[in-house]
Amino acid sequence: MSRKAMVRPGGRSARVQASVHAAVRELEAEMGREALTVPLVAARAGVTPSTIYRRWGDLQELLSDVAVERLRPETAPQDKGSLGADLEAWAEQFLEEMSAPTGRAYIRDALLGDPDGSNAGQCSAYAAEQIDVVLDRAAGREENTPSVETVLDRVVAPIMYRILFRPEGLDTAYARQLVAGLTGSADR
Amino acid sequence: MSRKAMVRPGGRSARVQASVHAAVRELEAEMGREALTVPLVAARAGVTPSTIYRRWGDLQELLSDVAVERLRPETAPQDKGSLGADLEAWAEQFLEEMSAPTGRAYIRDALLGDPDGSNAGQCSAYAAEQIDVVLDRAAGREENTPSVETVLDRVVAPIMYRILFRPEGLDTAYARQLVAGLTGSADR
The missing domain is CATH 1.10.357.10 (Tetracycline Repressor, domain 2)
Structure with a gap:
């Protein structure tokens, strides 16, 4: 909640969120969800793994956010x-x-x-x-x-x-x- | 399913299950569930970690079985x-x-x-x-x-x-x- 509350639409934060969500969707389609890891998602999204850990905590919380969007x-x-x-x-x-x-x-x-x-x-x-x-x-x-x-x-x-x-x-x-x-x- | 289907009541397998479930309940009460790990549960139950991984796969599947019992x-x-x-x-x-x-x-x-x-x-x-x-x-x-x-x-x-x-x-x-x-x- 507190992490997500900090996301401002249109800002850097929103762009990071969009690219990380897109990376999850692409990698899931290409490799299946069992293969997803935070470093893989980060590399595809062009962010550091620590950006993901800081914003989402772990892979499960990131997948939860992506699922709700879908x-x-x-x-x-x-x-x-x-x-x-x-x-x-x-x-x-x-x-x-x-x-x-x-x-x-x-x-x-x-x-x-x-x-x-x-x-x-x-x-x-x-x-x-x-x-x-x-x-x-x-x-x-x-x-x-x-x-x-x-x-x-x-x-x-x-x-x-x-x-x-x-x-x-x-x-x-x-x-x-x-x-x-x-x-x-x-x-x- | 396949793993659990192999448990025969009264046999060694049932004794292992009872002691592992009891270890989860005790450790959860003592330390809180965030602190639970497979090696900790195994040590308390008097089995090897590989016994737990073989039967349950991972901690989350073990916790699921314990939850259903409760x-x-x-x-x-x-x-x-x-x-x-x-x-x-x-x-x-x-x-x-x-x-x-x-x-x-x-x-x-x-x-x-x-x-x-x-x-x-x-x-x-x-x-x-x-x-x-x-x-x-x-x-x-x-x-x-x-x-x-x-x-x-x-x-x-x-x-x-x-x-x-x-x-x-x-x-x-x-x-x-x-x-x-x-x-x-x-x-x-």
Whole structure:
């Protein structure tokens, strides 16, 4: 937290961060993540290893930061015309991305090198922001909407719990069932 | 998985496991977990470091195994006379134990040193077994019961998600609200 709080956008610090993140992504693609070391990343990024140790502490914390960047949603949720359809489309995509091997690896990295919990919190904040867009749109259509926290409990939490602890049966039908249970289009 | 599958209860292998686990617990209590190393654990357990590396791979995998042992429930869920009361009591205790600093540390350890996911799966299996006891008892009283998977989705998953990703507001009222939402004693 304290280390990251010192990064000013546009300054030298931000440039170092961008080049180190890029070096991790490139080396991971070229050699696989098992081969990553701080000296290798430093050499590729054109910084000294001590710059990396000073800013990130260790490789695990650096990988956690890179993973959170990759978990940042790139597009707004689709507008399908109703709360149920929007949530279903979003949940299906979320499940698909997070349960893919790369998604699982990023979630794992984000959690592991995150002593103060700020990166895990950022992952949850990304999901909450996307859900907010869906709910605002539904409120604009004068639909009844649950709270963001309820959607996190009923849709996001079960998906993430199963990815981490109970990975069978993570398919589109499961994402739909979670949304249907929440929007009342099906009841248990 | 392959390493652990070779442990036969009662044999030398089981004795080594018990003494290594005990050494981890003792050293952690005496020195704190940051100070743990494989050679220290080996010396305390009376085995060679290579015994530990051969069986567990590294310190993180050993800590994951020890964490799962500690997350094993020690008692059956209380019988309070109804499904709602039993689930509420169980969920309150589960939230309290898992969200305490020691519980969080064990969950984290269990996830981190667990390349094949078997330890995380064991954590979920423990919760499912406890819930099964509550549901069987309720079925014996001829109450309507949800499935174990539904209780995992509606009660366990939100608690674990928030512990890992969104740790504000984890209190008894939250556990009760999750159970009430499921058993229908309160609706959103």
